[in-house]
Structure formats: C-alpha cells, structure tokens
Amino acid sequence: MFELDIRSRQPIYEQLVEKMKELIIHEVWKPNEQLPSVRLLAKELTINPNTIQKAYRELEHQGYIYSILGKGSFVAPQSPSVNHEKAETIKQQIFKLLCEALYIGMAKEDLLALVEKAEQTVKGEEKR
Amino acid sequence: MFELDIRSRQPIYEQLVEKMKELIIHEVWKPNEQLPSVRLLAKELTINPNTIQKAYRELEHQGYIYSILGKGSFVAPQSPSVNHEKAETIKQQIFKLLCEALYIGMAKEDLLALVEKAEQTVKGEEKR
DNA sequence: CCAACTGTACTAATTATTATAATACAGTTA
DNA sequence: TAACTGTATTATAATAATTAGTACAGTTGG
Numbered sequence: 001m002f003e004l005d006i007r008s009r010q011p012i013y014e015q016l017v018e019k020m021k022e023l024i025i026h027e028v029w030k031p032n033e034q035l036p037s038v039r040l041l042a043k044e045l046t047i048n049p050n051t052i053q054k055a056y057r058e059l060e061h062q063g064y065i066y067s068i069l070g071k072g073s074f075v076a077p078q079s080p081s082v083n084h085e086k087a088e089t090i091k092q093q094i095f096k097l098l099c100e101a102l103y104i105g106m107a108k109e110d111l112l113a114l115v116e117k118a119e120q121t122v123k124g125e126e127k128r
Numbered sequence: 129m130f131e132l133d134i135r136s137r138q139p140i141y142e143q144l145v146e147k148m149k150e151l152i153i154h155e156v157w158k159p160n161e162q163l164p165s166v167r168l169l170a171k172e173l174t175i176n177p178n179t180i181q182k183a184y185r186e187l188e189h190q191g192y193i194y195s196i197l198g199k200g201s202f203v204a205p206q207s208p209s210v211n212h213e214k215a216e217t218i219k220q221q222i223f224k225l226l227c228e229a230l231y232i233g234m235a236k237e238d239l240l241a242l243v244e245k246a247e248q249t250v251k252g253e254e255k256r
Numbered sequence: 257c258c259a260a261c262t263g264t265a266c267t268a269a270t271t272a273t274t275a276t277a278a279t280a281c282a283g284t285t286a
Numbered sequence: 287t288a289a290c291t292g293t294a295t296t297a298t299a300a301t302a303a304t305t306a307g308t309a310c311a312g313t314t315g316g
Contacts, residue, residue: 009301009302011273011274011275012274012275013274013275018224021228022224022227025227025228025231026227037290037291037292038291038292038293039290039291039292047275047276048275048276048277049276050275050276050277051274051275051276053292053293053294054274054275056292057293067291067292067293068283068284068291068292069282069283069284069291069292069293070282070283070284070285070290070291070292071283071284071285071291071292072284072290072291072292073291073292079231079232079233080231080232083232086232087229087232087233087234090225090228090229090232090234091229091234091238091242093225094222094225094226094229094239094242095242095245095246096146096150097218097221097222097225098222098242098243098246099150099153099154099246099249099250100149100153100218101215101218101219101222102246102247102250103153103207103208103250104207104208104210104211104214104215104218105207105210105215106210106215106218106219108243108247110219111222111243111246112240112243114219114222114223114226115226115236115239115240115243117223118223118226118227118230118239119230119236121227122227122230122231137272137273139302139303139304140303140304141303141304165261165262165263166262166263166264167261167262167263175304175305176304176305176306177305177306178304178305178306179303179304179305181263181264181265182303182304184263185264195262195263195264196262196263196312196313197262197263197264197311197312197313198261198262198263198311198312198313198314199262199263199312199313199314200261200262200263200313201262201263257316258314258315258316259314259315259316260313260314260315260316261312261313261314261315262311262312262313262314263310263311263312263313264309264310264311264312265308265309265310265311266307266308266309266310267306267307267308268305268306268307269304269305269306269307270303270304270305270306271302271303271304271305272301272302272303272304273300273301273302273303274299274300274301274302275298275299275300275301276297276298276299276300277296277297277298277299278295278296278297278298279294279295279296280293280294280295280296281292281293281294281295282291282292282293282294283290283291283292283293284289284290284291284292285287285288285289285290285291286287286288286289286290
C-alpha cells in the first residue's frame with residue numbers, strides 16, 4: 001500500500017503523513033472512509049504500531065483525519081479549516097521553491113502549468 | 129546576519145543552507161563575492177565551525193558556491209547547471225505543496241500570482 | 257620568509273530524535 | 287464476552303546532529 005524507505009533520513013512517520021495526505025487530497029481515500037487500524041497497518045508495513053500512531057496523531061492534529069476511541073480513524077469530511085497561519089507558511093514554502101526553480105533555469109510557463117495541473121487533480125471545496 | 133533557531137528540529141546546517149541559498153538567489157550576495165570564512169562565521173553565530181563547513185560543503189555540492197583552499201569560499205558566478213534530475217525533484221515538491229494549498233482553500237489566482245512574484249525577484253539567466 | 261589567515265579532514269564525546277518493544281487501559285461491537 | 291478499536295507510558299537501542307579538539311595544506315600581506 002505504501003512504499004516506505006526505511007533507510008531514508010526522513011523519519012518513517014513523516015513519510016507516512018505525506019503519503020496519506022496525498023491520498024486524502026486526491027480523494028483516493030474518500031471523506032469518512034475508515035483508515036486501516038494502527039495495529040493492522042503496522043503489521044502490513046512491518047513497522048512498530050507506535051510509529052503508525054505518531055503519524056495518525058499528526059494527521060489528526062493537521063485536520064486531515066479524526067479518530068474515535070474504540071471505533072477507528074477516519075478521513076475528515078471537510079478540508080482543514082483555512083488556518084491563516086498555516087496558509088501563510090505553505091505560501092512561503094511554495095515561494096521559496098518557485099524562486100529556486102526559476103534560478104536553476106526552469107521556465108515560468110512550466111511553473112504556471114503546474115498550478116493548472118494541481119487544480120485539476122485536487123478535490124475542490126464544493127461547499128463554502 | 130542570520131537568525132538561527134537552535135532549538136528547532138531542523139538541523140542548524142540545513143537552516144544555514146536554506147538562508148544562504150536565498151541570499152544568492154536574490155542576489156543579496158553577488159557572483160564571486162567572498163563568503164565569511166568558516167571560523168569567522170562560526171564565531172559570530174556562536175556555533176561550531178564544523179557545522180558551518182558542513183553547510184558550505186552542501187552549498188558547493190549543489191553548485192551555489194565554490195571554495196578554494198587557502199583563499200576562501202565564493203558565490204558561484206553561474207546558476208547551478210540545470211540538472212534534469214534536480215529540476216524534476218523540485219517540480220514534484222512544488223506540485224505537492226500546490227495541491228495542499230488548494231486543498232486547504234487557497235485560491236488558484238493567488239498561486240499564479242506567486243509565480244509572477246517569484247519571477248520578479250529572482251535573478252534571471254542573462255546569458256545562456 | 258613567516259605569521260595569520262583560508263579550506264579541509266579526522267576522531268571522540270555529547271545530545272536529541274527516531275524507532276522498537278512490551279504493557280496497559282478504555283471504548284466499541286458482533 | 288471476546289476481539290477488535292484508539293491511546294498512553296516506560297524503557298531501550300540506533301541513528302543523526304552538534305560540539306570539541308587537533309591537524310594538515312594552501313594563500314597572502316608585511
């Protein structure tokens with residue numbers, strides 16, 4: 001289900017958070033869909049349950065999933081509320097990367113095209 | 129000269145690499161300008177010289193600076209050659225962040241504007 | 257020529273973080 | 287009630303970041 005690089009310098013739980021965010025953002029995992037349990041996923045990936053839980057805790061903190069004691073963890077039905085602070089952080093990260101891309105010679109048109117491509121693959125906010 | 133967050137989970141040398149890349153990309157540090165020496169900068173920032181050198185080594189590896197034994201370290205006169213692999217990596221990083229930005233509700237227009245803004249603040253490739 | 261600067265390299269010790277392991281407790285459900 | 291869920295805690299091992307100290311090599315101005 002996931003391709004994890006154990007020997008990567010990036011922590012396993014961070015890799016998990018990133019991959020799961022992608023699945024949710026691109027609606028491979030639908031709203032309110034149940035996620036694999038901590039223990040089951042740990043067994044499948046042959047890593048420690050604590051590592052999975054750490055990823056789930058982070059995803060819940062960021063508003064991508066919600067957990068109910070005894071029932072399970074589920075995809076949050078709505079996108080995380082537009083935290084202004086969070087939005088500003090992402091904006092800065094994107095800007096930094098855009099500058100770097102332009103500096104090493106990427107074409108502005110290619111970057112504009114990236115925005116278009118992203119918009120087509122991301123679930124929009126139907127209601128808001 | 130730099131604001132470093134010692135207690136950040138992000139390693140000091142990575143923070144240094146990022147900040148210096150910004151200075152170079154936005155031409156605050158001009159081509160062939162000499163960088164502060166490893167030992168001097170270490171004293172100013174009250175961190176270990178080895179940490180500075182690690183950052184310089186990484187910057188040289190990425191093509192942003194060059195070092196000459198006995199003379200010093202200098203800003204590379206040309207942007208790093210457009211490594212295709214490197215460009216692809218950055219593209220993926222940008223795409224991932226763009227998707228996340230759209231998902232949490234940022235407007236497509238704001239993201240397009242970011243590209244324009246970046247283009248205006250980055251030194252273009254005059255000769256190539 | 258030489259003192260004082262530059263980059264570079266190496267080893268050792270310390271600290272922080274990551275990941276594992278082993279439990280334990282609480283809530284849900286068939 | 288058994289078997290599943292999330293959650294929490296403690297201890298341990300492994301890895302990475304950082305500091306510290308030392309050393310060597312090349313450059314340069316006096």
